[in-house]
Amino acid sequence: MQYLSETIERAIEEFVKLPGIGRKSAQRLVFHLLRLPKEKVLSLTDALIEIKEKVVYCSICYNVTEADPCSICKSENRDKSTICIVEEANDILAFEKTGNYHGVYHVLGGALSPLDAIGPDELRIKELMHRLAGDVKEIIIATNPNAEGEATALYLSKLIKPLSIKITRIARGLPVGTDLEYADEITLSQALEGRVII
Numbered sequence: 001m002q003y004l005s006e007t008i009e010r011a012i013e014e015f016v017k018l019p020g021i022g023r024k025s026a027q028r029l030v031f032h033l034l035r036l037p038k039e040k041v042l043s044l045t046d047a048l049i050e051i052k053e054k055v056v057y058c059s060i061c062y063n064v065t066e067a068d069p070c071s072i073c074k075s076e077n078r079d080k081s082t083i084c085i086v087e088e089a090n091d092i093l094a095f096e097k098t099g100n101y102h103g104v105y106h107v108l109g110g111a112l113s114p115l116d117a118i119g120p121d122e123l124r125i126k127e128l129m130h131r132l133a134g135d136v137k138e139i140i141i142a143t144n145p146n147a148e149g150e151a152t153a154l155y156l157s158k159l160i161k162p163l164s165i166k167i168t169r170i171a172r173g174l175p176v177g178t179d180l181e182y183a184d185e186i187t188l189s190q191a192l193e194g195r196v197i198i
Contacts, residue, residue, distance in 0.1 A: 008030055008034075011026075011033075012026045012030050013026075015029050015030065054066050056068055057089075057107075058072075058073055060073040060104075060131070061073050061104060061105045061106050061107060062089070062106065062107040062108075062109065062124055062127070063089050063092055063105060063107055064089045072092075072104055072105060073104060077102070078102060078103060078104050079102050079103045079104070080103070080104055080134070080135070081103070081135055081136055081137040082102075082104070082136075082137065082138045082140065083103060083104055083105065083106050083131065083132075083136055083138075083139055083140070084101060084103055084104070084105050084106070084140040084142050085105075085106045085108060085139060085140065085141050085143065085156065086106070086107055086108070086142050086143070087107070087108050087109075087110055087111050087143050087144060087149065087152070088107065088108075088109070088110070089107050091142065092105050095142070103138075103140070106124070106127075106128050106131065107124065108124050108125065108128070108143075108152070109122075109123055109124050110122065110123055111143055111144065111146075111148035111149050111151070111152040112148055112151045112152045112155055113148045113151075120155065125156070125159070128156075129159065132160065132163055132165060136165055137165065137166060138165065138166040138167075138168060139156075139160055139165055139166070139167050139168070140168050140169075140170065141153045141156055141157065141167065141168070141169045141170070142169075142170045145172045145190070153169055157169075171194040172190040172191070172194060173187065173191030173194050174187060174188070174191045
C-alpha cells in the first residue's frame with residue numbers, strides 16, 4: 001500500500017540518489033520543501049540548474065569554475081612549480097581554508113579502485129603527466145588516507161619518480177584536540193612515522 005503521492009515518492013527517490021542521504025533524510029527534506037513558500041523552492045531549483053549550466057572544469061587543473069582557467073591557475077601569486085594532487089575538487093576547499101598553501105592543484109577525479117572498475121585511464125593522470133613537462137619542482141600527493149588513496153599515491157609516485165621531481169605526501173596522524181587513548185593503532189603508527197624534529 002502506498003501512503004505517499006507519486007510526486008512525493010519520486011522526489012524522495014531523487015534525494016536518496018544523493019551521497020549520504022538515506023530514505024528518512026530524503027523524506028525530511030521533501031516535507032521541509034513542501035512547507036516552504038514556492039519562491040524559496042524555485043530559488044533552490046534555479047541554483048541547481050545554474051550549477052549545471054555555468055560551472056565547468058578548469059582546462060588546466062580540473063577544479064570546478066565558472067571561468068576557464070580557474071582563478072587559482074590564472075593567479076600570478078601562485079607558485080606554479082608546486083602541484084598538489086587531490087582526488088576531488090572539494091578537497092581544494094580544505095587546503096584553501098588553511099591559507100598555508102600557495103601552489104597550484106591537479107584534480108584526479110577520484111582514486112584507483114579496481115573493485116569499482118576505476119583504473120588509471122578513468123582518472124586525469126595523463127593530463128597530470130603533460131603538466132609535469134614544465135618547470136615543476138615538487139608534487140604533493142594529497143589523496144585520502146584509505147586503501148584507494150594509498151594505492152593511487154603509490155601508483156603516482158612510481159610514475160613521477162623517473163622525472164626527478166621532488167615527491168611528497170601529506171602527513172597523517174592525530175587531529176588537534178584529541179586524546180591518545182582514543183586513537184586507533186593505524187593513526188598512531190602514522191603519527192609516529194610522520195614525526196618531526198622540534
